[in-house]
Amino acid sequence: MDEVCFHFSNQLETLQVQASVAVQQAQQSCMTWLVQLREFILQLFDEQYTQYAKDIVLRMVTSVQRSWQEVQFQFYNAQWNTVDYYRQLGTMWANKVSRRETMYCLTGIAIGTVIGYYIGVNWKPPSFHIHHIKAIACHHYYGIEGVLMIDDVEMPTIKKSNDLLIQVKAASLNVIDTKICSGYSKIYRRLLNSGKQKQLPVTLGRDCAGVIVDIGQDVINFDIGDEVFLAVPSWAPGTMAEYIIVPETQVVRRPKSCNFEASASLPYNGCLAWDALVNRSIIKEGNAKGKRILIYGGNTPIGCILTQLVKLWGGYVVTACRIDAEPVLKALGADEVIIIGEIDIEKELQLHDKYDAIFYTDSQPFQEHILKKFLLPHGSYVSTIPEQLRSDSLGFICGTIFAGCVRVKLLIQYMFGFNMHQWKEGAKLNVAYLRALCELTDANQLQTVVDRVYAPYNIERALLHVLDPNSIGSTIITFQ
Numbered sequence: 520m521d522e523v524c525f526h527f528s529n530q531l532e533t534l535q536v537q538a539s540v541a542v543q544q545a546q547q548s549c550m551t552w553l554v555q556l557r558e559f560i561l562q563l564f565d566e567q568y569t570q571y572a573k574d575i576v577l578r579m580v581t582s583v584q585r586s587w588q589e590v591q592f593q594f595y596n597a598q599w600n601t602v603d604y605y606r607q608l609g610t611m612w613a614n615k616v617s618r619r620e621t622m623y624c625l626t627g628i629a630i631g632t633v634i635g636y637y638i639g640v641n642w643k644p645p646s647f648h649i650h651h652i653k654a655i656a657c658h659h660y661y662g663i664e665g666v667l668m669i670d671d672v673e674m675p676t677i678k679k680s681n682d683l684l685i686q687v688k689a690a691s692l693n694v695i696d697t698k699i700c701s702g703y704s705k706i707y708r709r710l711l712n713s714g715k716q717k718q719l720p721v722t723l724g725r726d727c728a729g730v731i732v733d734i735g736q737d738v739i740n741f742d743i744g745d746e747v748f749l750a751v752p753s754w755a756p757g758t759m760a761e762y763i764i765v766p767e768t769q770v771v772r773r774p775k776s777c778n779f780e781a782s783a784s785l786p787y788n789g790c791l792a793w794d795a796l797v798n799r800s801i802i803k804e805g806n807a808k809g810k811r812i813l814i815y816g817g818n819t820p821i822g823c824i825l826t827q828l829v830k831l832w833g834g835y836v837v838t839a840c841r842i843d844a845e846p847v848l849k850a851l852g853a854d855e856v857i858i859i860g861e862i863d864i865e866k867e868l869q870l871h872d873k874y875d876a877i878f879y880t881d882s883q884p885f886q887e888h889i890l891k892k893f894l895l896p897h898g899s900y901v902s903t904i905p906e907q908l909r910s911d912s913l914g915f916i917c918g919t920i921f922a923g924c925v926r927v928k929l930l931i932q933y934m935f936g937f938n939m940h941q942w943k944e945g946a947k948l949n950v951a952y953l954r955a956l957c958e959l960t961d962a963n964q965l966q967t968v969v970d971r972v973y974a975p976y977n978i979e980r981a982l983l984h985v986l987d988p989n990s991i992g993s994t995i996i997t998f999q
Contacts, residue, residue, distance in 0.1 A: 816881025
């Protein structure tokens with residue numbers, strides 16, 4: 520032990536000698552520099568009219584010299600004792616610093632280190648070359664009159680490691696988009712989104728088909744150049760823009776047997792149709808044989824897909840639609856077609872047997888209790904019309920309470936690893952449904968129905984066509 524202490528003392532003496540030599544060398548260099556500086560100043564301020572400025576500078580140099588000499592004097596006269604230094608430091612820590620303060624200090628250091636590391640890893644300097652893209656957005660909540668195509672939207676960039684940057688080729692326009700123009704889901708949009716996506720303007724579009732042009736560093740299932748399609752819930756940022764950012768968990772490779780316009784007609788409406796069948800009715804995949812199904816509004820995008828799925832699974836399909844859609848529904852497999860608007864629906868239904876399941880997909884007002892009269896005792900009635908959200912009509916006090924409840928639920932879901940996109944109809948937009956729809960389409964067992972294709976600058980006409988009760992199938996906006 521004595522040998523260790525002796526060795527340690529020798530090391531301290533060696534370090535002190537080295538420090539003294541370094542100080543002497545620094546002193547000599549500093550003194551030389553100061554002498555040269557004084558001579559330069561004397562030469563520079565030789566004129567009589569600069570005497571005052573010269574005196575000030577000389578006093579500053581003299582002050583620096585004295586300060587340096589004082590530091591040198593203190594250094595050489597200080598008795599450095601390492602053991603005493605650490606003993607005094609420990610005494611001060613024990614007497615003046617409590618355990619609570621120590622914990623606060625260590626916690627602050629740990630948190631600061633983590634935050635600094637996160638910022639250093641994820642922060643990217645802003646780009647000075649901002650590209651602008653086209654998008655279709657709603658600028659107020661007073662109806663479709665506030666929808667415009669804008670061409671100066673900032674190009675989105677990947678910020679999360681599992682994000683995809685998708686070049687949108689085509690997107691479908693749905694009834695839900697017309698409701699968003701009137702404020703539908705605005706409270707959820709404010710609570711579940713971040714940044715500019717909380718408020719107006721709101722980009723429309725609930726689904727799209729496009730090409731991946733960039734990927735995050737942790738993306739493993741997709742690569743640049745893959746052709747994909749996807750669907751997003753009503754509160755999420757829309758898809759009607761030339762480029763969008765979405766997580767890879769919401770994306771599926773699109774059908775190869777159809778073009779981008781046809782692919783864009785499937786995701787949102789197809790997921791809602793599949794969910795209505797397997798989760799909300801007595802009809803399941805493979806068990807529809809022998810069951811009678813009524814689809815009221817067979818000409819709608821959801822109605823066209825429901826007709827084909829029920830028929831594919833062996834059910835007997837009766838559709839109610841406008842007269843122009845009759846040949847289309849027959850081609851899709853409907854066994855019977857009831858024409859809406861030409862006959863009394865209630866009297867017509869009295870002439871038929873009751874139904875195991877009734878699906879209401881028409882956006883036009885209708886007394887649904889009439890349809891429920893013709894449902895078998897253990898049958899199921901399902902409406903695919905966007906539900907009325909009470910949160911959109913809450914006042915300030917009730918809205919604040921509601922927002923607090925949502926945030927608490929979000930925190931609990933985050934702690935248990937749940938996906939935030941499962942709010943409202945987001946739970947129905949399942950990638951497993953998208954994969955099933957893609958497989959059926961490529962196997963020629965499911966046909967896409969595209970009624971009209973519009974360019975972005977014709978968005979007003981496209982919205983009016985969506986609201987037209989005589990439209991058949993999907994309305995598409997193309998960005999190609």
